[in-house]
Amino acid sequence: MDYGAILKRLADVVGPQYVSDKPFVLKAYARDFGTMPPSQPNLVVRPKTTEEVSEIVKIANEFKVPIVPRGGGSAQEAGSTPPAGGGITIEMLRMNEILEIDETNATVTCQSGITYVNLMNTLELRGWKIGIAPSGAMAGTPGAHISRPGVGWGNIKYISSGDQVLGLKMVLPNGDVVCTGSSANPNSDVFFRYGLGADLTGLFVGAEGAFGIMTECTLRMFPFPEKFFLEVFKTADLASAVSLFRDLAINNLVCYISVPVIKPGELVIFHYNVEGDADDVEMRVNKIRGLVAKHSDMECLGTEGVQQFWNGRWFLTGEEFKEGIAGAVNYFLPFDKLVDATWEMKRIMDRHEIKTYVQQMFPEPHGSEHVSLLFHRNDDMAERAKVWAAVQEMMDRALELGGAPYSKGRQWGPYLEKHMQNTGYWRLQKAIKAMLDPNYIMNPGVIGL
């Protein structure tokens, strides 16, 4: 492949300063926040506009070279690093503008490369918020998060980042630009996700860039709550905890529940967050405490410490990785499968003699994200080999249990294909991929496509 010729073409599009083939630069784009082996691109390009992204995609199609969109590089499943053989990394962080805050219609439209904290802080200063933010919000971008589709703080009340999307601007693998939602009507802005035909937004949510590159998104916006209330509990009874999570979720009493520590048979620590005006918060807290009171195993650890965590949450989530980087096995399960899955994952990690791991849950309205983080130091290849062996077995088992993986990247691809290749869903996805991306240039390998 003549990457020199491609570099010149890309330089004409974005300016020579925003494309690099320097080996030391390329190596810095070979990893994400996870533990997959490095895979470096041949070129990195940093566009500023949708038009530039479109031109880049057309050039990649002409040369039949893979392109990989990348936001903050803070996911863990190698969705933003190139496939074996390399390609072009399109780093989206220059596309970091808030395009419109529409307070009349309660929507915000931004470029896909803005970081979440930037977006949320700007909105908060004007008295607004968005529904969901990832725990890695200081590095993470809407383009990457919606592509998962993202979950985070707000899982029960707001479900996912995908559920916050009213419309997207996407660059398709042939360079065409598509607006979804109500702005599919050229006479309209984005204010409603549906109405003009199929929900094409949904085609791109969760596809991790396999069907196109997101350059803009319009999200639902909510008045910033008058009050937040948080309370932390511990119990030794995992089944009791999951039962409580289910009751809190189906009664829609909380904004989110975070379960950062699960040691099956020993300890579960969790906190909940309620947001709203003072009366609404008080009413909800009273109902929550009524439900908690039915569980004699629960011990309340108070509010002060967790309130401090809430105030520092964007930074404190990063402290978890003082133990090293982590192989992540994150997937969703319904409430009735969570306890058994927790024990199963623990048994696999223990059998592989993983030195340091944590298990966590972040409940949703009908189940929970189930998280296992298997830590190893960057330069500890022996432990990394153990972690990777365990992660592979855990992904396989998670899908057997009926799990729905969260961020999939290239890590889950082979396992998705293994378990789903005979389904109509899989055939439809493959057919859409073949139709939209006949040269298979668009982030090939993610989600198994």
Place this chain on the structure above:
Amino acid sequence: MATSRIPASRLQALRKEVYDCSRCGFCRVWNWKGVDWVCPTYPYTEAFDTQYARGRVNMAQQLLEGEVDIDETFLEHLAQCTLCGSCGEHCPVGIPLFEIWTALRADLVDAGVMTEHQAAVADNTVQHHSIFGPARRAPSQAAVTPHKVDVLYFPGCQTVRKIKSIGKSTEELLGKLGVNYAVLEEDACCGYPLFDIGQLDAMKQAAEYTLERIKAYQPDVVLTTCAGCYRAFTGVYPEVLGIHSGLNFQHTHEFFPSLAAGKLHEINRKVTYHDPCIMGRHMGIYDEPRELISSVPGVELVEMYSTREHALCCGAGGGVLSAFTDLAGDVGVERLQQAAAAGAEQVVSSCPTCVVNLKRSVAKAGLNLTVTDIVDLLNEAL
């Protein structure tokens, strides 16, 4: 392009810390809790990953792992760091990033890898005792013959060559306060700029030369108005170079408060203090300069959005002012915009390099702000 394997002995000593990086990327931008850009220069560069801390740690890992293609761009991406310490301050893993950057720079210099600019700064300092090279003209007065003094004022390269007003204010202050003092008129450099660019051997030569000049005055106190000189004398000399001079070095905030107490007249003005990275994040000195500014009757001290340990670098440190002048100016403008947003009429700092960079950035920022050192404010008030 040279494919090089660098011995990197200093980096090897920090190997564990280099590999502690989780690649979370929190060292780029916050937009939260008084921190916008964690890395002050990143937004004004081409902004590849190697132009802020996460990518630079990756570059350190590349050096530890073997052969690296080192070219001008490689050195440029490293040298665009102002060594402000913000990335280390805001790293959730707590990696000592400043130590990694200085080790990386020193290892490259040891291997003979440096930019022409870096080589010139070292040569200037060793040959001419100033980072700026030979003086264009002789000092305006005959060099003072060294003699025993109570206080020796050591102005430093920036003040002597680039912002003489700080030296003038300091001398006027000392005179008004009746201090028995002399000024080290001749060129003599503490060597801190050489520490910044990894030229530790050259720094040691500069240190030995300069200390000899200082000791000729047998001073009870060596007064400096420069943050870099102060950290060199009190920190880098003993901790990095192994030089224990036995001298009593004092900066403005230590020397003047007791002497000036009760003697300052009123200045009705809104003033903000720009924390020099060296004084703040590197030395933990935040309150004392603010107390000294507030001791001027009528002065209202206002704080910028980014302040104290979260302060935005002025953009000049780490050799950036001289090597990437426009880049330093871009950051300087952002800092001045923070000062204006705080309602300040005057920006006061305690580092001549910060003052030089912010002062030259005022026009570019298009703001009606005055930028001075603390001694300028004190001198006006005395």
